Amino acid sequence: MKFLILLSFFTCASQLPLQNIRTIELSILYNARYQCVDPQCSPITIIFVSNFEKCHMACLDNINCRTAVFNELTDSCEIFTDIIRQYGQIINEENIVTITTIDERSLTAVLQRNWIVNGDGETGLCTSDNVILNPTDWNCNGTVTQEYYNSTYSFQFLTDPGPADRGNCHFYGQASASTTMWQTRNFTSFFHPLIDNKTIWYNFSAWIGGLNSQDDTGQVSLTFFDGSYQTIGNSITIGPVLASDRNGITSLIFRQATGLVPVGTRSFQVFVEFIRAMGTSNNGVIDNISFILYQ
Ligand SMILES: *[C@@H]1O[C@H](CO)[C@@H](O)[C@H](O)[C@H]1NC(C)=O
Ligand SMILES: *[C@@H]1O[C@H](CO)[C@@H](O)[C@H](O)[C@H]1NC(C)=O
Ligand SMILES: *[C@@H]1O[C@H](CO)[C@@H](O)[C@H](O)[C@H]1NC(C)=O
Ligand SMILES: *[C@@H]1O[C@H](CO)[C@@H](O)[C@H](O)[C@H]1NC(C)=O
Ligand SMILES: *[C@@H]1O[C@H](CO)[C@@H](O)[C@H](O)[C@H]1NC(C)=O
Ligand SMILES: *[C@@H]1O[C@H](CO)[C@@H](O)[C@H](O)[C@H]1NC(C)=O
Ligand SMILES: [Ca+2]
Ligand SMILES: [Ca+2]
Helix, strand or coil, X not given: CHHHHHHHHHHHHHHCXXXXXXXXXXXXXXXXXXXXXXXXXXXXXEEEXXXXXXXXXXXXXXXXXXXXXXXXCCCEEEEECCCCCCCEEEEEEEEEEEEEECCHHHHHHHHCCCCCCCCCCCCCCCECCCXXXXXXXXXXXXXXXXXXXCCCCCCCCCCCCCCCCCCCEEEEEECCCEEEEEEEEECCHHHHHHHHCCCCEEEEXXXXXXXXXXXXXXXXXXXEECCCCCEEEEEEEECCCCCCCCXXXXXXXXXXXXXXXXXXXXXXXXXXXXXXXXXXCEEEEEEEEEEEEEC
């Protein structure tokens, strides 16, 4: 029996050169799920572990593991032989950690997911009432609210000009003269040499708007940090969008900036501010904040 197990191990190992297995490097992607799209693709095994590090170790220990998906709510660790782009894709999902091999083929899929969590205001609850409901997955200061389109408080309707694929909700300033939300994310070590060799570009975009002739608006900034959390390179701000940019029409307008991720970058922060110019409601609105990378 022992002999047979050893034999099958060596048969397997001869198909995958041992040095590849030893040098395998797994990258950790937070709030990201590897999703099979091929019906043939399903986990080779599912185990239950107490944290994602144990799932990471389980993948390193399994000769055939190329991707593992850890669910923080159920503690399940699904082991796959497949890598992204081979049979699946990466989607954003809260409480899910994907641990995966990145190679030439999968890199584009990993880079081009939206690195901002809940940039579209569709995760968690939205309101259509006159209440303060801070957006999910963002640090917030003040009244910033995740509001349904068609609410008679933000006055942004699904029929108003804006993104075609806007979902059901948007970010809304609500009441105070200035209210903010922000999130900071780390790049896993896999990306550090790519960033330092000046091969990673970014595309940072958002839809920013407001109500009729009011100059209430928003703006979105992107800041890069080095390994000591010191700012590095230039911060980029998109917006504000004023009533004159909208021709006085209630709408959301697309704004974007592109550039090179500065050498030495290890994390980034997205900072969003809503600014009231008129009345008691802060009618600045934003949707679809997106930070995509490419080579
Ligand atoms: C929150 O906003 C208030 C008012 O603008 C400001 O005084 C305060 O410093 C802010 N706090 C944080 C943590 O940003
Ligand atoms: C939103 O409002 C528009 C314009 O009044 C209407 O055509 C549309 O059916 C509404 N959609 C929802 C989901 O309420
Ligand atoms: C905008 O948000 C919608 C709704 O969630 C999403 O389907 C779409 O991919 C987003 N588009 C961009 C360009 O981020
Ligand atoms: C980001 O990196 C810093 C420094 O290495 C670390 O202290 C922090 O816990 C990391 N944050 C996350 C969310 O991984
Ligand atoms: C640049 O890329 C090369 C080859 O991919 C790598 O060996 C080197 O460490 C990278 N340089 C930096 C500064 O990260
Ligand atoms: C940046 O991303 C947006 C949204 O995905 C897209 O519409 C636009 O074409 C991109 N711009 C560039 C220069 O890649
Ligand atoms: Ca949305
Ligand atoms: Ca107002």
